Amino acid sequence: MWLFFKRLSLLGMLCNMFLMTGCDPFVENNTIEEISPVIFWSINTGEEGKLKISTLVPPVIKETKRLLSLQVDLFKQGGEKFNLIYYRELKRGQTRMVLINEELARKGVISIINTLLVDPEISQRLYLVIVRGNFDDYMQNQIKTQPDLDYFFYRMLKHYEKYNQGEMSIMNLHQFKSTLYSPFPYPILPVFKVNSDNFSYLGTAMFDQDKLIGTIKQMDDQIFQLLNNDHYLKFLPIPKLATTLGYIHSDVHKKLDRTYSTLSIQIDITGIVEEYRGDKNIIEQEQFYQLRDDIEHYLEQQTTDLLKKMQQYKVDPLQFGNLTLSPFARPMSKGKWMDYWQNMEINVDYNVRLAPLSNVQK
Amino acid sequence: MFWNKSKEDKGSDRGQNQSQQNQQNQQSQQNQQKDQTQTKTATPLTLENLKQKLAKMDDAEIIEREPNADLKVTFIYIRTLVNQERLNESVIEPLNHWTHNSVFDTLSIAKIKSISTLEEALEQLLSGSVIIYDVFYEQWWTVHLDIALSRSIESSETETILYGPKDSFSEQIDQNITLIRRRLPITELKTESFNVGSMSKTTIVLMYIEGLTNPEIISIARDKLSSIDFDLFLESSNVAAFMEEHPHSIFPQFQQTDRPDVCVYSLGLGKLTLLVNNTPFALIAPITFFHHFQSPEDYIHRWIIASFLRTLRFISYFVSITLIPMYVALTTHHYQMMPMQILFVVMESRLNLPFTPFWEAFLILATLEIIKEASLRMPTKSGQTLGVIGGIVIGQAAVQAEFASKVLIVLAGIATIASFLVPNYLMTKSHAIIQFVFLVLSSFLGVLGIVIGMIAFLAHLSAITSLKQPYFAPLAPFHGRDWIDLFIRGHLPWMKTRPVYLHPLKKWRTSRRR
Structure with a gap:
């Protein structure tokens, strides 16, 4: 009797283990050569x-690539309709990037974000990118010259994410x-500009x-990287x-002061002078300090x-x-917070410490 | 005492101590009764009876001699079992000068004894003795003059090491005992002899260190040996099969070794050693699962290097049983789990294959097992041919013919080589079965199947025993002190205590503490 109860409890524990992990005994057919992971x-x-x-299908293997496009009412409808026009079943489990058009992003992306979030197959390590221009045209043009463009684009995003390249x-x-x-829901996303031949950050x-709401570019974006995103820049050209x-x-x-009326930001910067083409003789200490003050x-x-x-x-993306x-x-x-933020006085103080190009004369 | 036919009690381990003692008492009583019955039913030893038994045995010699007119002696022996030179020197020559003394006085030889029954005579005869019948005094004598057929002491082929002792056991049990006794010159090293096999009459010597090895374990081994009832024992694994508590398990519960240093190390820790006549392989028990991953070389290397190598063996074993099932699980069910770069390679290599990942893996593994088995059975000179055929057919042609993917070939190669890192050959063989079981589970349930398989694997290891001691110790039951010689091989001076699961009578290995 004792043995029976022992076995029964062990069986119960085993069943619970599967149920608690959410394991589904009815597995999908995911045989790798029969599917096309998006x-x-x-x-x-x-x-x-x-x-x-x-x-773009097939995504990874060296076959002739095709750009599949569909107009749908719902985002998920796309996955189903694509299966009807392509011989491999499209699977979402390897989705690494979602490129959202700028116009669509201005209208709101909450439905897309939520659809992606609730899908158990889709990993949250999925890059979101805003595209200005027609990405489909660009892809269509590049398929023949760069068939693995989608993969290289993913590698680029991964590269810059992984090592905080700035x-x-x-x-x-x-x-x-x-x-x-x-x-304070003010997220940010990278914006890429695309036309039929070029694709650039x-x-x-x-x-x-x-x-x-808006896009910050060039020098503003560089300062944004220093303030928040990576706190690092490999190069900061200041043409002026x-x-x-x-x-x-x-x-x-x-x-932030107690009355939320003044924001003081002190930014300590260390770096080196990589290049200088101005009039100052920065080998001399005094002129070098003058340049530092100008910066x-x-x-x-x-x-x-x-x-x-x-x-x-x-907005308050920082x-x-x-x-x-x-x-x-x-x-x-x-x-x-927005009421405070709009009327806030801002004091910015930079403290720059630079290593010169060469030895400096006193 | 091979005629003891009482069956081993297969009761549960619970409360085994008491039941064992009772059982031992009962058994010894039964043995005594049977001994008495044996003596009562003994056939009287006569020349006629003996001749009748030896009829149609071409190599049986019956020679009658009359050194003097009133003295007559008969020699009976099996020519193929007796050393003829020693027979002439030690028996025939002295008896040529025989007077009226008894044979015992005339033959100045150590191995002479008197016998009185036909059964005794036959047993002696077949173990290489000469029976001498003194007609005058009507006395029967036996002189042991067996041919010491033995190969020289060679190095082990199954457990090769670069450094360390090179000698290994041979088929001669006495020689094997000598090799152990030379390393353990203490009187506490006891040897108990048993005879098993109603036809093979195989001698088994149970060795242990008195005052160190747990008497309960000795008693279990003794009982198991006494209760063996079978006709032929040609190898020590035959004996192990009768002594194992879980014969249906794929894991060996006795360690087989032909290395005397391994036996001595085990004896010193409090284990038993069983030497079986006519086989170079001794049995060591009780052992654990982890002993199969230990090599004698572990105790020769620097401890950090030895620990690294031992850890590598465990990882390799794990890799060898899970790598191919993992490939099947990922390519059949969990494409999401693969990094994209690997997905690239796998999809590309599987594009035009006619088989599903399961059948592809199954066929490759089956082929590899065939090649492995063939390489053992083929003559050494054909080994090269096999390597070429195996390499070209499996490695290149199968991929070119698009029967198997390049990725699987690489993984199968890694898994196969990894399986050979386990020093114990019998253990190496078990990995193939586990691999196939995991393969089936992974094809149906993916990674969940492998997890279920692993749970079953660990549960089984926790359930089995070796001479009624836990097989998965010191992991389950947990003995933290023994972990110093488990996944790592600790620095030798740190290993001051003997394994807890053996319950040795002397806990400490250092002489200062007892």
């Missing part, structure tokens, strides 16, 4: 309020979701919740001062302008609102 979805606005979704604002679904559902898109700084690491100290002043001005732009856009959070207290509402 690497990316490109989502655009279609006709009559529809979505236009595209992907070149691009790379975001994955998990990071986007975390900011989107935080008390443009800057960082700023969101108010799920709607794209005829200087290129290199290997720049930043240490940002933010301070400090320039960066302070640029950063202040960038933050003012954010205030105008009514998450200054988090400075208002304290333990055991309810977070401030988004609207209230």
Whole structure:
């Protein structure tokens, strides 16, 4: 009797183990040669309020590539309809990128984000990218010359994400979701500009919740990388001062006063002067310090302008609102914070420490 | 005492101590009764009876001699079992000068004894003795003069090591005992002799160190040996088959070795050694699962290197049983789990294959097993041919013919080589079965199938015993102290205690503490 109960309890434990892990005994047929794992979805606005979704098939193997495009009412509808027009079953388990058109992003991407989030097959390590221009045209043009373009694009995003290269604002679904559902929902995404022949990084898109509000580019985007994203830049060309700084690491100290009326940001920067083509003789210490002061002043001005732009856009992608959070207290509402943020006085102070090009004479 | 035919009690381990003692008492009583019955039913030894028994045995010699007119002696022996030179020197020559003394006084030889029954005479005769019948005094004598047929002491072929002792056991049990006794010159090293096999009359010597090895374990081994009832024992694994508590398990519960240093090390830890006549392989028990991953060389290398090598063996064993099933699981069910770069390669290599991943893996593994088995059975000179055929047919032609993917060939190669890292050959053979079981499970349930397989594998290991001691110790039951010689091989001076699962009478290996 004891043995019977022992065996019964062991069987019960085994069954529970499977149930608790959510394991499904009815497995799908995923035989690798019969399926076509989708690497990316490109989502655009279609006709009559529809979505236009595209992907490249087969994604990884060396067969003739085809760009599949469909106009659908629902995002998931695409997966089903693609199966009817392609001989391999499309599977979502390897989706690594979702490219969203800028126009669509301005209308809001919450439905797409939520659809991706609830899909158990899709990993949250999925890069979200905003595209300005027609990505489908670009793909169609490049299929013959660069058949593995989708894979190389994924590798590029992975490269810049993994080692914090400080070149691009790379975001994955998990990071986007975390900011989107935080008390101050102002996520960011990278923006790529595309035409039929070229594909290039443009800057960082700023969101108010799920709607794209504006894009910061060039020098503003570089400063954004220093302030928030990577705190590192490999190069920072400043054409106005005829200087290129290199290997720049930043240490940002933010301070919000008690009345939420003044924000003080002190940014300590270390780096080297990589290139100088100006009039100063920076081998001399005094002139070198003068250049350093010019750089400090320039960066302070640029950063202040960038933050003012954010205030105008009514967005807070640098998450200054988090400075208002304290333990055991309810977070401030988004609207209230925005009221403070729009009227906030901003003091930016740069402290630049540079290694010169060569030995400096006193 | 091979005529003891009482069957081994297959009761549960629970409360085994008491039941064992009772059983032992009962058994010894039964043995005594049977001994008495044996004596009562003994056939009287006469020349006629003996001649009748030896009829139609061409190599049986019956020679009658009359050194003097009133003295007559008969020699009976099996020519093929007796050393003829020693017979002439030690028996025939002295008896030529025989006076009226008894044979015992005339023959100044150590191995002479008196016998009185036909059964005794036959047993002696077949073990290489000469029976001498003194007609005058009507006395029967036996002189042991067997031919010491033995190969020289060679190095082990099954457990080769680069450094360390090179000698290994031979088929001569006395020679094997000598090799052990030379390494353990202590009187506490006891040897108990048993005879098994109603036809083979195989001698088994049970060796242990008195005052160190747990008497309960000795008693279990003794009982198991006494209860063996079979006709032929040609190898020590035959004996192990009768002594194992879980004969249907694929894991050997006795360690087989032909290395005397391994036997001595085991004896010193508190284990038993069984030497079986006519085989170079001794049995060591009780052992655990982890003993199969230990090599004598572990105790020769620097401890960090030895630990690295031992850990490598465990990892290799794990890899060898899970690598191919994992490939099948990933390519059949979990394409999501593969990094994209690997997915590239796998999809590309499987594109035009006619088989599903399961059948592809099954066929390749079956072929590899065939090649492995063939390489053992083929003459050494044909080995090269086999290597070429195996390499070209499996490695190249199968891929070119698109019968198997390149990835699988690489993985199968890694898994096969990894399986050979386990020093114990019998254990190496078990991996193939586990691999096939995991393969089937993974094809149906994917990684979940492998997990179920692993649970069953670990549960089975936890359930089996070796001489009624836990087979999965010191992991289950947990003995933290023994972990110093488990996945790593600790520094020798740190290994001051003997394994807990053996319950040795002397815990400490150092002489200062007892």
